[in-house]
Amino acid sequence: MALTLNAEQQMLKDNAKEFVRSNAPVSHMRKLRDTKDATGFSSDIYGQMAELGWAGIVIPEEYGGLGLGYLELGLVLEECGRNLVPQPLVSTVLLGAGCLLEGGSDAQKKDILPSVAEGEAVLALAFEESRRFSPYNVKTTADNSGSAYKLNGQKTFVLDGHVAGKLIVSARTSGEERDRDGITLFLVDPKAGGVKIERSTMVDSRNAANITLEGVEVAAGDILGEVGKGADVLDPVLDRATICLTAEMLGLCSQAYDTTVEYLKTRVQFDVLIGTFQALQHRAVDMFCQLELSKSVVLDALSSIDDDREDVAIMASAAKARLTDAARLVTREAIQMHGGIGMTDEHDIGLYMKRSAACELTFGDASYHRDRFATLKGF
């Protein structure tokens, strides 16, 4: 696929930009934060996004979606990233619906996907248990007791876990703690007995939850995919989610960069614009170069999914490693170049760095993905 957008894609991106600008600028996110909103995102705004079709972009038409590509979803996320719009697209569409599309039975898909496409359902994937991204590190157990399973364990960093209407939980049905084999995915009702959900308040004001499972009973019919083969579902789902998250990161660091370059053109010190200083010009150019590379890599990574290429996993790691470093560079430099005003809560630039910090760690940081890239390339 080309690395340029076609007319329809460009129109979608323009529409997304306009929608976000008019309905959910950064002040929207700020208000949710300051009022300690119980949901953590606006159901009204998300409903409007779903009406525009965004929640169903990658869901096939037979399940009520648009059946478009991940590139299109990435364009929407990029524009959301530019304005730090809180929305459950990653948790619900990429992770939750992603698992159903990859491993769900037809009945499970019919049951859940249409309500995802309509923007009514919020889903959460509870797969993390340790302090950093580690999807095979599963200690939560699922004991088979006749026709049902009993789940015991603790999950952490469950995106939108506090408001999800349905959880997908990874648990071990066999094997050792870090084995890839032996992980099984279960559809769990968050209201079921033994499920305790505690919302975490995070630096980016987005949503994650710690979830405790104590003897939670799950029927065998609520197994998602094959017993013991959960990683076969998780791997491609996490690759796609990672790539789409890098699109959001591209949006957020593009905006942080634009804001900073604009500041260099307006702030006066020593009777001159600070943008005339070579020390700042050269660092701004370094940021520009990183962003140019980032754009190309994100576009190619999104295309790798839609073109069903062999290198989706490689591109997921290439994109996450690059965007993690690029977003870190740009958002940190943005604070420094803004000087004192950049340290204030009143200025938006700090919010970009905070969101970047969360994205950097979500689905693995740069060193995790560089190691994985080398492993995938056979060295």
Next chain:
Amino acid sequence: MSELETFREEVRTWLDENCPPNMRTPKDGSARLPSKPEEVSAWCRTLADRGFTVPTWPKAYSGGDYSKEQAAVIQEEMTRIGTMNPAVSFGTMMLGPVLLEFASHEQKLEHLVPIARGEIRWCQGYSEPGSGSDLASLQTRAVRDGDHFIINGQKIWTTMAHLSDWMFCLVRTDPDAAKHHGISFILFDLKSDGVTVKPIKLISGQSQFCEVFFEDVRALAKNLVGKQNDGWTIAKRLLQYERNMLSGLGGGGRRRGGRRRGQSEGRQRGNSGPSMTAESARRYLGTVDGKLGDLTLRDEIVQADLDQLGFQLTMKRSNEEAKTSGPSAASSMFKLYMSEMGKRRSELMMKVMGYQSLGWEGPGFSQEETGTTRGWLRGKGSSIEGGTSEIQKNVIAKRVLGLPSGD
């Protein structure tokens, strides 16, 4: 079949019938035979007669009047059979384009035709001992004397001057004007009386660059391109072409690729090919449990590969975006990034090779090893020549980012 595909068939047939066996990969796939200089010249003339050496130039100047798309097809088909375009040079990639834009019809006829036919080799008389990054401060003087200009002064870092026939040269024709306004762009024969060429030995032991001295050199006034004292406009335009050439965007004979055959079926491989640096590192560092023996270097190799991947994708994206003609200001980033990236990769290879990176010549070191070391040394110039990285950043800051000028 589309018009372009019909054209491709024509080019393919013509190449098949006209390309001599010594100038291409043999049809049975065996190794290519060495070619003699006179065979190369003959092949260059054959290509030029067909307008294939500079396909997009007008026919009146030995070009082919072909579109950019057709030129790309010609290049792809030549790459496919493993042949080369011997005319590719500073003449075709730098001087030719500015002559097309700024020269008179007579000048074009006189100079473009020999460039297209590979008959005259050109060198670039730009830098001077006191004018490197600050090129416009150049001091070489040219004074009008009847039909001639009399030139005195010195150039330095003139690439391949010792193997060139003519020079395109920046000279000061008005010493009283502001520095950008007193410069002219003139062409002359290096065999003229008063020209002395001395090769410069580099830290790599090689000598691609020369000092060139002018003592009362008489250049014909009719070979002054554009208006007198207005040469800086031409000089800058040529620098853009130079940057494109240095970053591999010029579309010349050394372009990689062509389309890979036999990959249309099944899943596309994308970027799943092996890492070349990791392949060499495996030999020097060994592996433990399948991973390279030095985990720090392994991480550095990944970073180098990721930079390379990002850069290649960005060149591809930029080419797709730049369907409009002419080099863009954004092309400035390619020269900057490519030279810095190349230097990092060379440093990395030196680390990977360990003691084997210290060889200069003689036994104990393979040709590949000393080649890498010489390349590491030579590569230090990549971020200096053609505008230093710092100058590139100044240019990008002002032209692309729109940051204000201090003066």
